[in-house]
Amino acid sequence: MTSEHSARPTISDVAAEAGVGRSTAARTLGGYGYASEEVRERVLAAAERIGYRANALARSVSTGVSHTLGLIVADLANPFFGGVARGISDASRERGFDTLVLSTHEDLAEEVAATNVLIDKRVDGIIVASAALEAGAAGHIEQARSSGIPVVLVDRAVPGLDIDAVVIDNRAAARDAVAHLVAAGHRRIGFVWGPPLAERPRRRRDLVGVGTGNQWTDGERLQGYLDALDDEGLAFDVELVMVGAKTEENAQAEVARMLELPEPPTALFCTENDAMTGSLRALRNAGSRVGETMSLIGFDDSSWAAVMEPPLSMIEQPTLALGAKAAEVLFATIDAGSRGGAPELHTLETRFIARASVAPPNVN
Amino acid sequence: MTSEHSARPTISDVAAEAGVGRSTAARTLGGYGYASEEVRERVLAAAERIGYRANALARSVSTGVSHTLGLIVADLANPFFGGVARGISDASRERGFDTLVLSTHEDLAEEVAATNVLIDKRVDGIIVASAALEAGAAGHIEQARSSGIPVVLVDRAVPGLDIDAVVIDNRAAARDAVAHLVAAGHRRIGFVWGPPLAERPRRRRDLVGVGTGNQWTDGERLQGYLDALDDEGLAFDVELVMVGAKTEENAQAEVARMLELPEPPTALFCTENDAMTGSLRALRNAGSRVGETMSLIGFDDSSWAAVMEPPLSMIEQPTLALGAKAAEVLFATIDAGSRGGAPELHTLETRFIARASVAPPNVN
DNA sequence: CTGTTAGCGCATTCAA
């Protein structure tokens, strides 16, 4: 463990090179404490000369601050999380913070492990889109906080967990979207994708609680769908709700099934992009024409949605803004010294983008 | 700076709690050196009891290993980089490494800053999709290496820089795609998007060198386009190459322009998704029908491309694999002790997905 | 097997 030839120069090296004491060098290099102008210049020159770069790790051990944030999401390859990550990254970089990003593949055990990694690496704050459905499953989050690490939830608030969260109102967004369909004259509206239902519910009552009481985005969107039916006095039909695996294939299969119903839906509300593409495949196979025999609304606008024929009506989520806001809230907590009043739920606005995929039901 | 009440327990605390010396506790907790079974259990129990978690930062200062990788990309919100990041993240997590991700917005100055941050935080390796066009502009990368940090390039190899790189063969992929169009009978093929050309080239010679000698993806794709024309003995027409800003709007404008030509293109090769959506907008406005009056091939397959009407032929990039491979190469270098033979260029396969957007030119 | 003693690189107090 002797210093190797390619060893990076330390403060001691700079001090020697400049002919001053370690602490003096440390002070000017660290930007704290006093130092005469002359000495300062000498030290800076020496540092430059030997290519000195402060060891941020050693500094962190000493100060207790790492200038690093932790981000835990299900999947970085998902454009939604990519946007959130970018928003966080941009906002934190302005404050000289960097971000350690961990993917959990929607697995709670991996999320717990990720949290421990971040605690071990002494990040100054954590932003997490948790897979925990209830406070009881969020012990790792409580643990991080009790370790003194501020935490902010993003995208998904965990019910019962008193922590700041930055989300969108999935329920309201879904309700509005479905209301749009109803306003266009639709009475039978299919719900594609949603909280994983192992088997087909027998009646509406079976759905109560699925999305209630938690902010799990799927559940919220289902509740919004139900809200809209209630608002408009429409009957709920279990046959119009997708069940089973959340895959594009199953979405396609479920929509195909709905199209075979005695009274098929005249419109579909898709809660994710894969639900939308699966639906489109089923519609194409069945010869159903979007915007004519079938109206469509999807979630998460994409540049592709606008160039579809016809263009698809979509709900746009402010991904960058979600990340930026989460970072802002986190920094506020950090600045406040690990405590800043009662936890708040910050709700960002979604935007409904009306395009030609919604039309009056085709009665032929 | 006295230890606060919520101070996290250290090895000393565990040692005290277990009634053993610090080093003994350290050895069992750190998983190195000897310790009797009895003592080991006592220490582990004590650690568990007081909620001890090792300070990874302190450990890193001591060992010189941070178990952290650095990733530098232009934009995490770009699904391509999101996929690469996910691939790296998954591969490195298996080895107990985490990833610090920095976005540079395609700005070289930001990239230099990002590199310095990673050097300062003592990452064990860096993977970068550099914005540097030549070795001369990659001093920061050389600096990282001379600091003893292994570096692997991903997506873009920097010409003249002797460093391992993991890329796809953009030139060959583009050539193949254009060859497909030629095989279908097309003679006038538009090139949408590409290396930023300030003004319209007057003749083909003006394009020589634009993509040659560097692996800048745009340039490579343009060269592949030219290769295909040569292979097939087709004439090059400057009017069929897009110029100006790389935005969806400009792509739309440029395609609109091409459609007004005396001899408009019968097919378009789009090098990015925004180029494709811009093209589609222009085609729709002009009443041109994809797969009939206009054939199309794009880059970066998406689930959307398959559900377009007609489905679009696309070149698929193995984003996850690019990341995984880059991590693999990086770890090999790390394991080899910062040196492992001559730098290699690892080229991953792209896949051409033939769909209905390519058809024989419509002669009407 | 165990504890003592040094470091790692930087921050910070305090006397000079």
Add this chain to the structure above:
DNA sequence: TTGAATGCGCTAACAG
């Protein structure tokens, strides 16, 4: 203003 001395939490030779 400066430098010596100590500490942060951990690793790691080294004796016992």
